[in-house]
Amino acid sequence: MTPRWILTALALCWLGFVSAHAETINVTIDKLVFSPTEVKAKVGDTIVWDNKDILAHTATASDKEWDVMIGPKQTASLLLKKAGSVAYFCKYHPNMKGRIVVAP
Amino acid sequence: MNVKLIAAITAICLLPGAAFAQAGAKPTDPQIAHIAYTAGQLDIEAAKQALAITKNKDVKAFADDMVRDHAAVNKQALDLVKKLGVTPQDNDTSKALTKAAADKRAELAKLSGAAFDKAYVANEVTYHKTVNGALETLLIPSASNGELKSLLQTGLKIFQGHEQHAEHVASELK
Numbered sequence: 001m002t003p004r005w006i007l008t009a010l011a012l013c014w015l016g017f018v019s020a021h022a023e024t025i026n027v028t029i030d031k032l033v034f035s036p037t038e039v040k041a042k043v044g045d046t047i048v049w050d051n052k053d054i055l056a057h058t059a060t061a062s063d064k065e066w067d068v069m070i071g072p073k074q075t076a077s078l079l080l081k082k083a084g085s086v087a088y089f090c091k092y093h094p095n096m097k098g099r100i101v102v103a104p
Numbered sequence: 105m106n107v108k109l110i111a112a113i114t115a116i117c118l119l120p121g122a123a124f125a126q127a128g129a130k131p132t133d134p135q136i137a138h139i140a141y142t143a144g145q146l147d148i149e150a151a152k153q154a155l156a157i158t159k160n161k162d163v164k165a166f167a168d169d170m171v172r173d174h175a176a177v178n179k180q181a182l183d184l185v186k187k188l189g190v191t192p193q194d195n196d197t198s199k200a201l202t203k204a205a206a207d208k209r210a211e212l213a214k215l216s217g218a219a220f221d222k223a224y225v226a227n228e229v230t231y232h233k234t235v236n237g238a239l240e241t242l243l244i245p246s247a248s249n250g251e252l253k254s255l256l257q258t259g260l261k262i263f264q265g266h267e268q269h270a271e272h273v274a275s276e277l278k
Binding site for chain 1: 165169172173176177179180258261262265268269272
């Protein structure tokens with residue numbers, strides 16, 4: 001079996017070819033909590049939410065700029081196009097809150 | 105009898121509208137599964153009544169969330185009891201919950217408009233508080249199967265979210 005680190009290294013190389021700078025930032029959703037609650041990113045980065053729950057969730061910007069649906073046990077992503085600090089929440093469970101701080 | 109258990113049951117009995125009044129031996133896993141499933145189904149029925157009556161968009165969104173989440177949790181519960189080969193067993197707590205919910209539905213059916221919205225959401229706050237209290241102090245500690253316990257703990261997290269959501273909607277209705 002291929003060691004995990006080789007796969008990771010290959011994945012990283014591939015990402016490196018696609019874009020020299022853009023990164024993927026992972027946010028896990030587990031038992032109705034966004035973790036980490038706050039992430040720092042740059043314009044051009046992608047946020048990937050990994051929903052471990054059996055429930056559907058959303059990542060919805062408080063300013064309604066974007067609204068991402070994340071099905072149960074699924075992932076969904078968002079390409080960050082604008083700089084700024086954006087608070088977001090889950091439309092279905094409004095007590096779930098997170099924040100993305102996007103640098104230019 | 106275990107003093108801690110009596111204290112827990114007493115605490116639950118003091119909650120408004122609590123149906124977890126039966127004392128005696130702690131519930132078995134088949135009974136716990138039945139109680140948890142019943143509690144979810146009853147909240148789905150309450151939400152369906154609300155969806156048929158309400159015209160308020162926040163109340164409608166809340167009721168939609170209840171149907172979606174409780175259906176998802178109950179599907180997990182059914183899958184689990186099937187996997188474990190457990191047959192959920194009806195019991196006095198499930199019966200009391202079902203009766204209390206039927207009485208509440210009949211009471212709410214007489215209301216409409218803002219009066220209905222307020223009464224429905226207020227009852228959702230109370231109902232989730234009661235069920236969450238029972239999960240925390242009685243059902244989770246009594247569950248002997250690890251997977252059942254874990255599902256109940258996940259359920260508790262979800263229902264605590266519902267309780268906060270209901271409280272938020274209630275505060276907006278004032």
